[in-house]
Amino acid sequence: QRGCEEQEPVTGAQIIAEALVAQNVKYMFGIVGIPVIEIAVAAQAAGIKYVGMRNEQAACYAASAVGYLTGRPGVCLVVSGPGLINALSGMANSNMNCWPLIVLAGSSDTNQETMGAFQEFPQVETCRLYSKFSARPSSLEAIPVVIEKAVRSSIYGRPGSCYVDIPGDFVNKMVNRSDVRYTECCLPPPTSLADPTTVNKAVSLLKNAQQPLIIVGKGAAFSHAEKSIRKLVQDYGLPFLPTPMGKGVVPDNHPNCVAAARSSALQNADVILLLGARLNWILHFGLPPRFRPDVKIIQVDICAEELGNNVKPAASLLGDIDAVTQQLLEHLGKTSWKYPANTEWWKTLMTKIRANEENSKVLASQTSLPMNYYTVFQYVKESLPNNCIIVSEGANTMDIGRTILQNYHPRHRLDAGTFGTMGVGLGFAIAAAMITKDECPEQRVVCVEGDSAFGFSGMEAETMCRYNLPIIIIVVNNNGIYNGFDEGTWNEMIKSGDPATIAPPVALMPNAHYEQVMMAFGGKGYFARTPEELQNALRASFAEKNGPSLINVMIDPVSDRKKQDFHWLTRSNL
Numbered sequence: 001q002r003g004c005e006e007q008e009p010v011t012g013a014q015i016i017a018e019a020l021v022a023q024n025v026k027y028m029f030g031i032v033g034i035p036v037i038e039i040a041v042a043a044q045a046a047g048i049k050y051v052g053m054r055n056e057q058a059a060c061y062a063a064s065a066v067g068y069l070t071g072r073p074g075v076c077l078v079v080s081g082p083g084l085i086n087a088l089s090g091m092a093n094s095n096m097n098c099w100p101l102i103v104l105a106g107s108s109d110t111n112q113e114t115m116g117a118f119q120e121f122p123q124v125e126t127c128r129l130y131s132k133f134s135a136r137p138s139s140l141e142a143i144p145v146v147i148e149k150a151v152r153s154s155i156y157g158r159p160g161s162c163y164v165d166i167p168g169d170f171v172n173k174m175v176n177r178s179d180v181r182y183t184e185c186c187l188p189p190p191t192s193l194a195d196p197t198t199v200n201k202a203v204s205l206l207k208n209a210q211q212p213l214i215i216v217g218k219g220a221a222f223s224h225a226e227k228s229i230r231k232l233v234q235d236y237g238l239p240f241l242p243t244p245m246g247k248g249v250v251p252d253n254h255p256n257c258v259a260a261a262r263s264s265a266l267q268n269a270d271v272i273l274l275l276g277a278r279l280n281w282i283l284h285f286g287l288p289p290r291f292r293p294d295v296k297i298i299q300v301d302i303c304a305e306e307l308g309n310n311v312k313p314a315a316s317l318l319g320d321i322d323a324v325t326q327q328l329l330e331h332l333g334k335t336s337w338k339y340p341a342n343t344e345w346w347k348t349l350m351t352k353i354r355a356n357e358e359n360s361k362v363l364a365s366q367t368s369l370p371m372n373y374y375t376v377f378q379y380v381k382e383s384l385p386n387n388c389i390i391v392s393e394g395a396n397t398m399d400i401g402r403t404i405l406q407n408y409h410p411r412h413r414l415d416a417g418t419f420g421t422m423g424v425g426l427g428f429a430i431a432a433a434m435i436t437k438d439e440c441p442e443q444r445v446v447c448v449e450g451d452s453a454f455g456f457s458g459m460e461a462e463t464m465c466r467y468n469l470p471i472i473i474i475v476v477n478n479n480g481i482y483n484g485f486d487e488g489t490w491n492e493m494i495k496s497g498d499p500a501t502i503a504p505p506v507a508l509m510p511n512a513h514y515e516q517v518m519m520a521f522g523g524k525g526y527f528a529r530t531p532e533e534l535q536n537a538l539r540a541s542f543a544e545k546n547g548p549s550l551i552n553v554m555i556d557p558v559s560d561r562k563k564q565d566f567h568w569l570t571r572s573n574l
């Protein structure tokens, strides 16, 4: 087919677009400018959906979410120098989360290198720290090969970010099609199995456990291991605990879910099957006092270097989560063993779960105004469809919301993640809404934001309106970071001087009308102070199918988490 077009000249922009299509890339997010405008135009012409964003950071967050949600990387397209530097946040976040991502940036022309060209910057070197692969094609002809390698590297082994640098003069330069080194789509990542002897050992550790626990991480979600992990939990009666983005691999309402007894489950388990989660800060490093000093960890991960981090595993299973879980199931299937339902361990966990649920209920039922977090989330929970994708960020908003809002499906929760990045929410929501629009149009994306978190990428409200995305943003507004002040206190406080010298750094504008940000671009906005106003706003937002809504819910500026057994992140409690 190509034979007759061999002398046909093609531009660098076209080569890039065609190479991305050949690698099955479907979405591109970016901000255009010199020298990348033609790349975005060529990508659209080649059938890639292009979403123009308002800040490269948000564009890169969006592209990274595509990688996690679909298993195939999205592309972030940015200009040179400052454009790329803004995108580094998204690259770092994606790499930390082990999510595939391709970043393409324009860079200075090849004949101006080192001369102080417009926006010149050592881009390939810079990106190395934020990615697993960073390269600049040596010629137009080599572009498809480099793009194939970037896409393949992003999904093989531990997934991550990859960078391809595009010299400005490549974009409009032409070569003959016959000279271009076109490559086919890379094969899907090969599946690796764990060593059978170690699988045996893992099974015997599990069978001898008094107080077993399965931890399900976002690596399990990425591996599409839901079917095998659900079977493992269900058939063998094992308690499980999801990490924040591991939620939904097994539904949160499964009777074996011990999320509401998280601290005690971690603290007392004697054998832990760790499926695609790192023993980093999120899991308190796997160390005392949050874990037993003698806890036996069966660690399953696709990345060999991860095995043994912070805790020496009792069994290291190197391989794909889904494949290894199936290996475990196969061995367990040969026995009649099942973890008994009437153990002391189950009794302890159940007692703790009931007590915690009761505490949340009491807080949620408070009728005083302004509302507290628990009351707000109770109403939000009641209005969420089972299959909605929940995006969430903020401090208390994310932490409390996670405990109340349920996930029933894998890869249906996106949040600040491993890197604890604030500002990801709107980009993630845009990516999720683009995908659901194509694949499951009746599915909704709900973005639950703290007022501070919303501010980082608030201008993406315009993007949501421009693309008519039916996203619902709920801003849980406490007038500040962690805590804020009511209007009266704030006014009193700043009367005596310059806010820069006297206002607490955590304070944000009291009663800010964030809903008007959405209304400014034609979206729907609601201001809610009471349960009734909140419920009405939720009803109206879910009824709206054609564009975004923003519900700005005022809560008590000093509302807090319920009392915790451990203080988050304090050194002495690790």
Ligand code: ADP
Residues within 6 Å of the ligand: 096, 097, 098, 158, 159, 216, 217, 218, 219, 220, 222, 223, 243, 244, 245, 246, 275, 276, 277, 278, 279, 280, 282, 300, 301, 302, 303, 306, 319, 320, 321, 322, 417, 418
């Ligand atoms: P969480 O935030 O849920 O605790 P992490 O991001 O810390 O999860 O850990 C995810 C782990 O999953 C990483 O160590 C990564 O190497 C691993 N991983 C990713 N994909 C796979 C896969 N297909 N099979 C096995 N492990 C995987």
Ligand code: MG
Residues within 6 Å of the ligand: 450, 451, 452, 476, 477, 478, 479, 480, 481, 482, 483
């Ligand atoms: Mg706040």
